[in-house]
Amino acid sequence: MDLTIVGCGYLGLALAERLQLRRPQLRLTLTTTTSERLEQLSPLADRVQVCDATDPAQLLDALRQSSSAVFCLGPKGDRQVDTNGYRHTFVDSFRCLMSLLPQLPNLRQIVYTSSCSVYGDAQGGWVDEETPAEPGRGHGDVLLESEQLLSGISDRRVCILRLGALYGPGRELDRRLRGLAGVERPGNGASYSNWLHVADAAGALEAALxxxxxxxxxxxxxxxxxxxxxVGKSLQRQGLAPVHWLGHDEPGSAGRRIRNTRLKQLGYELQHPNVDQSGVFSASQVP
Incomplete structure (x- = not known):
């Protein structure tokens, strides 16, 4: 298998490191949007290149040798909070990919790391892959549009992994949450979040491939x-004052509880089945 990882941020890098350790014979191409990271990534792959996935020439060059591709896209800079930036990063990238597919006959497998945020708020209820995605307007809406573009590809094997909030080395929960010690917060903190250790995200990607x-x-x-x-467990673990919750959460803010039944049916065994209370924090947006 010849593989390209498009986007080597937190997760893409973790996958590349996993594959380099476990499968050094794999012919691997890595892409980054910044030339400053080429030196860091070059020991992990046969080919490393700068690639804006919305640029047809750059994306074609990144994928031309590969039979499989993993898209670990992520906005940078102010795109973290800007819906138009999200649309450029995700939707425009996959429109570019679709335009290139006739020139990529050897690319048979596409895996995309999406987010559980596409489900929207389920009032604290359980959801699975059969639950209609209803993210509303914003980042989740853009991610769902990206999924729909890929789902329309009929002549390749397409897998969409909806990930929980990533945590792991370098994303310390305690450090992020200690600033909440003793403060007043709106709501009652009853909303659910769904988490995933970065090692399991990388492991599931390898299993999907x-x-x-x-x-x-x-x-x-x-x-x-x-x-x-x-928050309470983190602050207690650090010996800090608890948060003072001011009242009831607003309607539509209870979150959702995500089932991972299909993941297990496909044979993947989680290395970290529960949130690691030694404490590593996830991405800025909690699905």
Missing amino acids: DGEWIGVVNVVNDEPIRLRDL
Whole structure:
């Protein structure tokens, strides 16, 4: 298998490091949007290149030798909070990919790391891959549009992994949450979040490639956790004052609890089935 990882941020880098350790014979291409990272990435792959996935020439060059591609896209800079930036990063990239597919006959497998945020708020209820995605307007809406573009590709094997909030080395929960010690917060902290250790995200990506998974798969750990419990355990562990919750949460803010049944049916065994209470924090947006 010849593989390209498009986007080597937190997760893309973790996948590249995993594959370099476990499968050094794999012919691997890595892309980054900044030339400053070429030196860091070059020991992990046969080919490393700067690539804006919305640029047809750059994306074609990145994919031309590969039979499989993993898209670990992520906005940078102010795109973290800007919906138009999200649309450029995700939707425009996959429109570019679709335009190039006739020139990529050897690319048979596409895996995309999406987010559980596409489900929107389920009032604290359980959801699975059969639950209609209703993200509303914003980042989740853009990610769902990206999924729909890929789902329309009929002549390749396409797998969409909907990930929980990533945590792991370098994203310390305690450091992020200690600033909440003793402060007043709106709501009652009853909303659910769904988490995933970065090692399991990378492991599921490798399993998806090896097993040639198709369709949507939720990739989360076994235990959704309420915000007040997550924050409370972290502050207690650090010997800090608890948050003072001011009242009831607003309607539509209870979150959702994500089932990972299909992930297990496909044979993936989680290394970290619960949130690691030694404490590593996820991405800035908690699905």
